[in-house]
Each structure stands twice: as C-alpha cells, then as structure tokens.
Amino acid sequence: MMTAEKMGSTHRPRPRATDYLIASKRCELRNLECFLQMGKLVLSIGNLIHHLQRERGASNVYLGSKGERFFDELGAMVSNSNQQQQTFEYELLEIQAELTSHPASISLLNSIAAALHGLDILPVLRADIRRQSVSAEIAIESYNERIRHLLAVVFEAAETVVDPAIAGMLVAMVNLMQGKEMAGQERASGSLGFSRGHFDSALSRRIAHLIDAQERSFAVFERFADEELLMLWQHHTNAEYWRDLQHLRGLACSVGRYKPLDTNLSGQWFELTTQRIDELKRIEDTLEDHFHRRCIARYTEARSALTHEEDLMDALDDAGPDQDPMRALCTGDYPGDKPDAYRSDGVGQKLGRSVFELVQQQAVRLEQLSGELRLAREALEDRRTLEKAVLLLMKRQRISDDEAHKQLRKLAMDQGRKLPEVARSVLEMTALLR
C-alpha cells in the first residue's frame, strides 16, 4: 500500500488540472468557431425564408384571383427562391462535416433533417399552384410548414450557444425572424382575402391573431436588440406607409363575408406589406452583420486568451519534469485555495499562483456567463413552452392555433399572469392528468 509521501513522487501517468483547463478553453473556442460558420447558415436561411415568404404571398394573389394576377411575377419569385435554396444547401454542405462529426445538439441535427425534407416537396407544390389544382388555404399551410422547419433550425442553433453575448443576439434574431414570418403570413392571408374580394370570419380572426403574434415576438426582439438596431426599429415603427396599412388591416379584420371589396386592393395590400417585410429583412441583415462582427471579436479574444494560457502552461512544464507537482502547486501553506497562501519564495510560487488563478478565473467567468446566458435561454424556453401549449390545446380540443392562442391569452388575462407562465401551467396540468 502506498503512503501519501510516496504518492507524490511516483511516475505513473496522472491526469493534470492544466490539461482540463486548456481543454475547457478549447471547447469554448470551438463553440465560437462553429458560430462563425453557423452565422452564414443563418443568413442563408433568412434569405431563403424571405423569398419563400414572398412566393407564398404572390401564390395567394394568383390563386385568389383564379390565375388572373401575378402569373409572371410568381415565375420570377420561384427562380429567386431556388437560388436562395442553392445557397442554403451550399452553406450547409460547408459545415456538414463539422456539424455531424462534432455534433452540438441532437435536436439541431434533426431540425436540419426536417427542413431539408420539407424543401424537397416544394417543386410539386409549385406545379400544383401553377395548375390551380390546390386550394389557397392548403398552399399557405404548406409554405408555412416549410418556413416553420427552417426557423426551427435557427432556434435549435441558438440553443447551442454557450457565449451569452452571442446567445442574446441569436435570441433577438430568432424573435425578429419569427415576427417577420407572422408578418409574412399576414401578407399571404390578406392577399387571399383582398384578391377574392371578401374575408370570411375565420380569415379575419386569423389576421387579428397574426398581428398580435407579431407584437409579442417583436417585444422580445426589442429586449435583446442593441442600440443601433433599436434605432432602426424605431424608424420602422414610424414609417409613413403605416397609415395606409392600418386602414387595410382594419378592412381585413372587420369587413365580413358579405360586403364585397375592390379586388384591386390586393395589389396595394401586397405592395404595402411587402414594403414593410422588406424593411424587416434589412433590420434582420443588420442584426446578422452585428452578430458576425460580435462572433469575430469574441473568437479573437478567446483565441488570444488561450494562447496566453498555453504559454503559461508551457512555462510550468519547462520548470522541469522532475519537479514534484505538489511543490509547484503549493509550496507550503495548504489552504491553497487562496492565491496569497503561496509562499513568495521563487518560481514555484509564481507558477503555482498562475495555475490556481487560471482555474479560479475560468470558474468565476463561467459562473457569470451562466447567469447572463440564463436570461437568453429563458426567452428561448418561453417560446418553446408557448408553442408546445398551443399544439397541445389544438390537438386536445381540435381547434385552430389562433383559437388556442386566444384561450391562453384569456387565461393569462383572467389570472393576471404572464403568457409563458400560463403555458407552463397548462403543460404541467396535462402531464398530471395524463
């Protein structure tokens, strides 16, 4: 049996604190590196979604007008969407090896699988729209589904970030994209109603719901956006076209089935909503640009911190392999958890202090990060919870998602609680009643 004294001088290989410290830093670096590439993927997803949204809106003008409007426009839009899809697929291939060999998240990989699978169905959908062999409602729903899968990839990617500065920006991004998608669905639903010349009550309710949902997403975006983005945002909310847009929104929400509208309004509606959505896209692009710059800054920072620490570790190794590690780490006093506990009598002291301080620094930093990260994670979690509760109510009561949202909002209002809290209670209750 070995005694404590013998332990220190044996030469069997032992795991070293410094190896794990360096590995921890490298892991952080790899995560940042991954997001430098992921940023490009998110950009390409944003572009693809943008064009699919436009295609969806135009398809509804086309179908709603029984093929009289937007025949040519639609062709050009499909072509643009295809180009964007190619770029998305190219970016995905670029990081495929990284994503699948150092997988960050099971859910991220599965969401990519679902998104790719969803895109494969587009050509058939487009041909059916062209032939007018599909109802506008089903066409909208099918586009919504593709876009939902693409947004889920961004959402799952945001969940894998461990750097809070970056996580906050991705939360802003996810919510901006989500709000923009609700605006896109509003454009499509309105296009259908205006080109048909009337809105039934389901369609009006749908539009009211979409307006409400946009506001909720954009509120979260505002919480996590930086100053420059907030200025752009303010500019957007004060734009001139809002007066006309609000007027048309009013018609869409209240006109009813039996009061025919001028079908030429569909052109104006498409134009105004498109102007607005294009503006949202520019804000999204700015956010994307800020995100990219932040990733580079954080990566450079982490890279040089790692180099600095690797140098320190090398210095520790150079102090001689025969030197008792105990001696280097704690040269006398043992509550070695406090740096001033090391004796100030030479090299061992200096290096011992370095290792100690680095471990502590990293622990304190990770602790701080985890606190800041929690806010970002909670915002993502709130969104997930709400979506789950809505799906659950839809399934249980066989109601639309507008109706499910409405029930949850009513519950929240009645109980004076926040929407995500109510959603959480609904899920917990159901788990109990299962």
Add this chain to the structure above:
Amino acid sequence: MMTAEKMGSTHRPRPRATDYLIASKRCELRNLECFLQMGKLVLSIGNLIHHLQRERGASNVYLGSKGERFFDELGAMVSNSNQQQQTFEYELLEIQAELTSHPASISLLNSIAAALHGLDILPVLRADIRRQSVSAEIAIESYNERIRHLLAVVFEAAETVVDPAIAGMLVAMVNLMQGKEMAGQERASGSLGFSRGHFDSALSRRIAHLIDAQERSFAVFERFADEELLMLWQHHTNAEYWRDLQHLRGLACSVGRYKPLDTNLSGQWFELTTQRIDELKRIEDTLEDHFHRRCIARYTEARSALTHEEDLMDALDDAGPDQDPMRALCTGDYPGDKPDAYRSDGVGQKLGRSVFELVQQQAVRLEQLSGELRLAREALEDRRTLEKAVLLLMKRQRISDDEAHKQLRKLAMDQGRKLPEVARSVLEMTALLR
C-alpha cells in the same frame, strides 16, 4: 437562372435529410456511450469522496482530542483515500481523450481541472494535521472544499445528459451524494465537539443547519429514485441506531459551551454516524448499479434503432442513384407531411413514407424527451440557484453559509414561497441592484 424543373435533375452535391437524421441518432448514441464510461468515473468519485469524508471525520477526532485518539486509524484511512484517488485518476485517464476531443461541456472540463487541482493539496494538509499545526476548523473547511469540487464534477456531468431516463437517475445520484456529504460534515463537526467535550453555539448551529440541508437533498433524491431504492431508503430511515443518534444530535445542538460532555461520546458519535454514512454509501452503490444497467439498456436500444434506420437508408440508396430524389420522397400529392399523402403505387411510396416517418418519429421523440428532461434539469437548476444565492449572501454580508441558508429559509417562510424561487428572486434583485 435555373427554373424549378431544372433544379430536380442537376447533379451538384446536395445535403440530404437522411444524413442529418442518421447524424442526430449517432449523436444520441455517442452521448449514451459517454455515460457508460462516465458512470465509472462517477463511481470512483463516490468512493473517493466516501474515504475523504471518513478521513475528515477521523482528523477531527484526532485534532479535537489533541492527538490522543485515532492516530493509527487516521494512517489507515489516508492510505485508503490514496488508493481511491488512484482509481479516480485512472478512470479519468481512461476517458480523457473522449472528454477533451469531443467535449460535452466547458463547465464539466473546468470542474475536473478544479477537482484535480484541489486534490494536489491533500498531502500538505495531511502533514499539517499530523503535526497538529492546523486548526480543526480550517482542516474541516479544506476537506469540504476538495469534496465540493469532486461533487461539482458529478453535477456538471449530470447537466450534459440528454436522455431523460438517465438524467433523472443522475439527479437522484447528485442529491444523494450531496445529502451524504452533509451527513459527513455533520459527523466531522460533531466529532470535533464531542472530542473537545463541548459545543460552542456556532458549532451547534452548524450541526442544526447540516441536518436541515440533508433533509432537503434527500427529499429530491426520493423524488427521482426508483422503487427498489425507495425501499432501501425506507429501511435506512427506520434503522435501529437512529434513537441513539438522535439523542447525541440533541446534545450537540443544545448543550452549549459551558456544560462539559464526556469526551468518550466522541467514539460513539463517530461509530453511529459512520454506520449511517456507510449505509448511505450502500444506497449510492445500488443507485450506481441501476444507473449502469439503465445506460446499457438505453445504449443497446439506441444502437439497434440506429442499425435499423441505417438499413432503411441503404435501401433508399439502393433504389438507384439516378432516381430523382423528389420522386422517391413524394410521388405525387404534395402536402407530403402526412404519410397517407403518398400514393400507394410502389417502391417510391414505401421509401418516401419511411424517410418521412423517421424524421417525424425522431422529432416527436425528442419533443417528449425534452419535456421529461426538463423536470430533471429543473431539479439541478434549483440546486445551482440555491448555491449561488447562498454564496452571494455570504459575500455581501460576510456571513457563514448556515446564516445565509437561514436567511433564505426565513424569506421563503415569510413569503410562503419555495426555497428555489426565493433564491432566484435574490439573484434577480442583485442583478438589478448591481
């Protein structure tokens, strides 16, 4: 510019949904594989902690009796601890490559660095105890610190699990180990008081706090333990020695500084608490064994699911590389999101349905898992929040952790809220007031 029709037949490489589906499954498998090895590491940590706890208790009898008791026992215990440390280091080296090349968590790696660094200080601490050149209070604190770092590794490991069945067991494990550590600290503090022959009020308060903290940890353990463990637990709480132990606990908590005790009680105290702690260790070993078996079962399951799906994918590939992927995926009707939308006219239909169903199945499964996982994660998060709030109060008010716990408990009582909620509020408030 390409048209939609041309897109389908070009031969540029494209990312495939099936690749990501398989990657998602492989990622899940790797996580399980990692926990098969991690289980051994956790076992070795549990054993090392157990022996350090015993050494800590005996050191306090030794120091409290001014070197009169436990001289020989202590030597044997140190030797056992060293053996356990070797095993721990061996297990760590076994998975070092895996841990550092496919890093699961930055925090896990850093917690290992801190634990290793902490162990390096042990020989010096032991020499000081032997020479009686360190106070019992500082010696206890130093052992507590080493054990705290070791427990943090198990905690961080638990946070990286993605399989809810396994996550729940690790939550039970973390809380059992935490409760056992509080029992160990109770043994050490009591050993000091009984061997000195008196308890000052700080020491009595400390013991009352440790008893309370044990109960809270074990309550969480009970929530996540399986039936067999609950039976063992019931047996433990009804053991015969409790009557004597409760009597000594009563003395320790109330005797006061100026009423001398028979110092021979220290032997009885050490024996009773050790009997209890050894029993806790046996429950821990059973839990470890169940955990290992569960990991193997889940791994085997996931492995065979992956093989099954890879076979399906191969079949899809064999259907011919020249076959248009669109055709295989959706042979006509496009809201291809519903399996019954595929035409029942041949191979394409069958394979299309397979891919679709697999993506859906994995999504539904991940969704269910994430719900179950949330409960386990929340229990871990509650513990982390509480610890952070305690540390914060200790630092701000320069008080002991007993005192900090007491303040939080009082707040919770006054406000009729749960302890983790109050801890969360404290942290949020401080973030606001910073």
